[in-house]
Amino acid sequence: MPRVFNFSPGPAMLPESVVHQAHAEFLDWHGTGMSVMELPHRGDDFKHIAMSAETALREVLAIPDNYHVLFMPGGSHAQYAALPLNLLQGKSKAAYVSVGHWACSALDEAEKYVEVVSLPDKDPATWALDDSVAYCHYVDNETVDGFEYSVTPSVPDGVTLVADMSSNLLSRPVDISQFGVIYACAQKNLGIAGITVVIIREDLVKTPHPMTPGILSYQQFLSKASMPNTPPTYPWYMLGLVCDWIKSQGGLLEMDRMAKTRSHELYAFIDANEDYINTIDPVWRSRMNVIFTLKQAQLTVPFLEEAAAIGLKNLKGHRVIGGIRASMYNAMPIEGTEALVAFMRSFVPCHVTG
Numbered sequence: 001m002p003r004v005f006n007f008s009p010g011p012a013m014l015p016e017s018v019v020h021q022a023h024a025e026f027l028d029w030h031g032t033g034m035s036v037m038e039l040p041h042r043g044d045d046f047k048h049i050a051m052s053a054e055t056a057l058r059e060v061l062a063i064p065d066n067y068h069v070l071f072m073p074g075g076s077h078a079q080y081a082a083l084p085l086n087l088l089q090g091k092s093k094a095a096y097v098s099v100g101h102w103a104c105s106a107l108d109e110a111e112k113y114v115e116v117v118s119l120p121d122k123d124p125a126t127w128a129l130d131d132s133v134a135y136c137h138y139v140d141n142e143t144v145d146g147f148e149y150s151v152t153p154s155v156p157d158g159v160t161l162v163a164d165m166s167s168n169l170l171s172r173p174v175d176i177s178q179f180g181v182i183y184a185c186a187q188k189n190l191g192i193a194g195i196t197v198v199i200i201r202e203d204l205v206k207t208p209h210p211m212t213p214g215i216l217s218y219q220q221f222l223s224k225a226s227m228p229n230t231p232p233t234y235p236w237y238m239l240g241l242v243c244d245w246i247k248s249q250g251g252l253l254e255m256d257r258m259a260k261t262r263s264h265e266l267y268a269f270i271d272a273n274e275d276y277i278n279t280i281d282p283v284w285r286s287r288m289n290v291i292f293t294l295k296q297a298q299l300t301v302p303f304l305e306e307a308a309a310i311g312l313k314n315l316k317g318h319r320v321i322g323g324i325r326a327s328m329y330n331a332m333p334i335e336g337t338e339a340l341v342a343f344m345r346s347f348v349p350c351h352v353t354g
């Protein structure tokens with residue numbers, strides 16, 4: 001079976017050379033006679049893997065020295081609880097954007113711990129914020145809804161900006177200094193499922209709420225070098241390989257250029273073709289997840305089946321909104337987008353009925 005173009009929203013396609021490298025090192029990592037999966041996490045070999053991954057991530061993202069990088073389990077969902085438990089610091093309110101699938105999930109979880117000030121419009125120009133809120137949470141790329149912020153929202157002094165970048169971290173340069181916390185699970189652009197990166201300004205790591213489970217305490221992860229317990233060692237290793245791959249490709253400017261090339265090609269085709277519909281305002285369109293519907297909705301199932309048959313896999317839209325979603329993260333070659341557009345061009349004319 002040849003490798004296919006995998007348009008899955010996550011776990012997602014990995015760079016082919018990364019898969020080959022993991023394969024080559026699978027049975028014997030660097031002459032140890034052991035797989036990475038068999039290395040003890042407190043041993044020097046794994047410590048080397050963990051530190052190299054952090055170094056590569058810091059380099060690729062240009063993370064300033066006054067930010068810590070924590071590697072945590074539990075996916076982005078764990079962060080939905082960790083944020084209020086760690087960041088409130090005596091305040092009782094936090095602001096949450098309440099439009100978008102993942103923004104709402106984060107808000108729903110946070111409500112268990114904090115009085116939520118809801119921001120019902122995704123446009124930062126409408127946000128009325130002051131320092132009565134401990135922080136302001138938004139999702140930089142809404143993976144399900146297909147919209148993305150093209151500029152970092154500006155918030156008043158004294159308000160800590162917190163971003164879920166699960167589906168677009170490492171796809172473009174980010175000015176980290178504008179944020180208090182950025183977090184991202186790994187299974188979109190960073191590697192494989194099981195590990196979550198938390199980038200946090202050093203002054204924000206404080207004693208959390210006393211009821212905080214230790215496994216969600218930023219302070220504990222910082223003092224234990226992200227190993228208060230056995231970490232997800234293999235995902236940590238894969239994250240390092242992916243960061244090395246990004247460096248070898250020319251870094252985040254190149255990732256951004258590729259993402260724009262792919263997504264512009266697909267949006268341009270959709271806009272010029274009346275059989276396909278995307279309703280996202282062009283200034284908000286995601287470079288990562290292109291969502292669309294077929295004008296003839298009854299063709300959605302045949303579309304997915306025929307695309308899969310020629311190696312264009314996992315194009316089904318999210319279960320809550322249906323339609324089609326083409327997720328094109330860093331590892332998607334431009335040839336994948338071209339193959340999809342070519343398929344879309346011929347698909348509808350082949351199904352003219354009556």
Ligand SMILES: *Cc1c(COP(=O)(O)O)cnc(C)c1O
Nearest residue numbers: 075076077102143164166167185
């Ligand atoms: C995938 C995704 C999540 C969910 O991540 P889990 O690791 O499954 O908890 C959250 N936020 C965004 C923006 C995502 O794309």
